Amino acid sequence: AAGVIQSPRHLIKEKRETATLKCYPIPRHDTVYWYQQGPGQDPQFLISFYEKMQSDKGSIPDRFSAQQFSDYHSELNMSSLELGDSALYFCASSPPSRDRDQETQYFGPGTRLLVL
Amino acid sequence: AQSVTQLGSHVSVSEGALVLLRCNYSSSVPPYLFWYVQYPNQGLQLLLKYTTGATLVKGINGFEAEFKKSETSFHLTKPSAHMSDAAEYFCAVTTGGGNKLTFGTGTQLKVEL
Numbered sequence: 001a002a003g004v005i006q007s008p009r010h011l012i013k014e015k016r017e018t019a020t021l022k023c024y025p026i027p028r029h030d031t032v033y034w035y036q037q038g039p040g041q042d043p044q045f046l047i048s049f050y051e052k053m054q055s056d057k058g059s060i061p062d063r064f065s066a067q068q069f070s071d072y073h074s075e076l077n078m079s080s081l082e083l084g085d086s087a088l089y090f091c092a093s094s095p096p097s098r099d100r101d102q103e104t105q106y107f108g109p110g111t112r113l114l115v116l
Numbered sequence: 117a118q119s120v121t122q123l124g125s126h127v128s129v130s131e132g133a134l135v136l137l138r139c140n141y142s143s144s145v146p147p148y149l150f151w152y153v154q155y156p157n158q159g160l161q162l163l164l165k166y167t168t169g170a171t172l173v174k175g176i177n178g179f180e181a182e183f184k185k186s187e188t189s190f191h192l193t194k195p196s197a198h199m200s201d202a203a204e205y206f207c208a209v210t211t212g213g214g215n216k217l218t219f220g221t222g223t224q225l226k227v228e229l
Contacts, residue, residue: 045216102213
């Protein structure tokens with residue numbers, strides 16, 4: 001079965017640089033979520049999109065922005081990177097509300113970002 | 117508001133022994149509960165979930181969990197541990213479709229010979 005695709009899988013950036021992370025949800029899924037997992041931490045919710053509109057916002061820094069496109073893929077843009085942004089960034093997707101499985105979020109493999 | 121508490125950040129069991137990972141939740145509305153497993157340097161894989169209906173749910177790899185509303189618990193069990201079960205396990209809660217997941221702090225499971 002198709003899964004959530006994230007690219008790149010690994011990224012190394014310098015402080016103050018920018019980074020763009022991409023997420024391709026499972027086909028037919030209309031909601032995308034972004035989570036950040038710091039070293040030894042649990043995943044923390046950043047932001048979510050439903051039908052290309054932002055649906056919820058968590059602890060996402062103002063330096064970060066995200067959007068969902070017409071094909072439902074999503075991008076997380078990170079500017080003025082700081083050392084503390086080094087983390088694993090997960091994207092998840094969930095099925096449409098009419099599906100039995102609508103509450104379930106399926107996660108991608110993550111993008112490991114290292115800021116030097 | 118919702119939250120999850122996982123008791124025991126590290127659990128060690130012998131191969132073949134019972135695995136019990138504890139999860140308690142707090143939610144102002146009926147919760148949807150999940151267990152995810154994360155192997156080193158990998159993503160989060162769904163083990164099992166409780167949404168509605170039967171309170172004892174079975175998942176992959178022989179794991180199961182029971183939703184106990186009176187105890188606000190959703191403990192994960194497996195009758196017989198295998199070396200391949202060594203990983204980090206996260207309990208998570210949401211209040212409905214399209215809503216964020218709130219995770220517990222995770223339990224690292226170690227399986228010894």
